Amino acid sequence: MGLPVLNTIGLSIHRIAKCPTEKDGIMAKVHRDDEVDLKVLSTRKIGIVGYGNQGRAQALNIRDSGFEPMVANRDDEYKAKAIRDGFKVHSISHVAKEADVILVLIPDEVQPQVYHKHIQPHLWPGDVLCFASGYNVYYKAIEPPEGIGVIMVAPRMIGEAVRNLYKNGLGFPCLVACREGGNGQSMPIALALAKAIGATRLGAFESSFKEEVMIDLFAEQMLWPGILKLCLLYFEKLTDYGCDPEVVTSELHLSGEFVEIAKAMITHGFFGQLKLHSQTSQYGQLSCMDRMAPPELLAYTNEALEKIASGKFHAEWAEEQKHGKPNMKRLWQQIRRHPLAESEAKLDTLRKIVAKSYEGRR
Ligand code: NAI
Numbered sequence: 001m002g003l004p005v006l007n008t009i010g011l012s013i014h015r016i017a018k019c020p021t022e023k024d025g026i027m028a029k030v031h032r033d034d035e036v037d038l039k040v041l042s043t044r045k046i047g048i049v050g051y052g053n054q055g056r057a058q059a060l061n062i063r064d065s066g067f068e069p070m071v072a073n074r075d076d077e078y079k080a081k082a083i084r085d086g087f088k089v090h091s092i093s094h095v096a097k098e099a100d101v102i103l104v105l106i107p108d109e110v111q112p113q114v115y116h117k118h119i120q121p122h123l124w125p126g127d128v129l130c131f132a133s134g135y136n137v138y139y140k141a142i143e144p145p146e147g148i149g150v151i152m153v154a155p156r157m158i159g160e161a162v163r164n165l166y167k168n169g170l171g172f173p174c175l176v177a178c179r180e181g182g183n184g185q186s187m188p189i190a191l192a193l194a195k196a197i198g199a200t201r202l203g204a205f206e207s208s209f210k211e212e213v214m215i216d217l218f219a220e221q222m223l224w225p226g227i228l229k230l231c232l233l234y235f236e237k238l239t240d241y242g243c244d245p246e247v248v249t250s251e252l253h254l255s256g257e258f259v260e261i262a263k264a265m266i267t268h269g270f271f272g273q274l275k276l277h278s279q280t281s282q283y284g285q286l287s288c289m290d291r292m293a294p295p296e297l298l299a300y301t302n303e304a305l306e307k308i309a310s311g312k313f314h315a316e317w318a319e320e321q322k323h324g325k326p327n328m329k330r331l332w333q334q335i336r337r338h339p340l341a342e343s344e345a346k347l348d349t350l351r352k353i354v355a356k357s358y359e360g361r362r
Pocket of ligand 1: 049050051052053054055073074076078079104105106107108110114131132133154155156157158159
């Protein structure tokens with residue numbers, strides 16, 4: 001644990017210890033294309049396990065960056081896709097045996113089982129294992145032996161965009177971290193991989209397995225559910241009040257205004273975008289904002305952070321999976337019955353028109 005710093009609501013939080021290379025400054029170190037050397041990869045065989053969202057995008061970008069990655073996949077539709085893209089597809093054990101740098105790009109939930117069965121038995125000292133999230137390393141579900149470098153190259157971007165941005169000569173942010181394997185090469189390899197997939201065109205931020213888990217899971221357990229719940233409340237209150245469900249649904253998300261506001265947060269700044277709204281809107285937003293975070297919500301945010309950091313959430317999710325995800329199934333059934341889903345279905349034509357207008361805009 002590092003220095004305690006104050007966050008905006010005055011609670012004391014701790015900066016999270018990062019990679020050994022971290023400087024003491026508050027600002028994270030960011031690496032860009034011109035300072036990262038790809039040479040460290042030229043003598044190493046890169047293996048990619050999984051050809052899904054991230055696997056496909058990263059394999060294609062790495063190949064277009066001048067390397068010949070080996071691809072491993074079980075027998076399924078992803079394997080067929082990899083073959084269509086011109087890769088020879090191997091078994092996971094074969095790639096674990098042959099490759100020096102192994103990118104584990106299968107879902108976090110299945111990684112421990114696949115790792116223990118097909119990867120770990122074939123590791124040699126000096127090999128480097130690369131993850132696109134900090135999840136299994138932070139929660140110690142995967143603990144590679146001494147002598148194995150463990151790195152994280154975690155794009156803050158969905159796989160499809162990782163590929164499209166690369167093809168358009170653009171980058172995306174990513175977080176990198178490492179646990180040295182003993183030869184001092186883990187961080188240079190992480191940065192070279194970040195460059196090969198196109199991330200350092202924008203910036204690779206030195207981070208840690210823990211920090212990646214915290215920002216990822218806290219968004220999933222506080223930010224996104226908060227937004228979803230407020231949207232539902234908006235729909236419920238206005239329709240109860242007598243407003244037309246289709247008009248409310250259109251206003252909520254189908255008009256595309258939501259997306260435009262999110263984009264304006266980038267082009268004009270998080271607060272700057274407020275200036276694009278009317279004075280009435282600006283006053284309404286600024287004067288009501290604090291009411292949206294009552295003490296119960298603040299208490300929940302602390303509870304959620306603690307649950308993520310301590311591993312309690314990890315244990316709960318592991319238990320849920322062990323029993324065939326009964327709660328997740330129930331929650332899905334419940335949410336599908338919400339009147340918003342019915343209203344959205346009635347507006348399918350409008351949704352398709354708006355969706356079409358977004359095609360090719362990325
Ligand atoms: P995915 O769901 O697209 O993975 C599909 C791949 O996993 C396929 O190749 C499939 O054959 C393989 N697979 C699935 N179950 C398997 C099993 N039991 N045994 C062997 N292979 C199996 O995964 P995704 O979303 O690409 O995630 C990969 C990693 O990237 C994860 O660590 C995730 O946290 C991280 N990540 C994902 C992002 C995304 O946009 N989806 C963004 C940033 C990081």
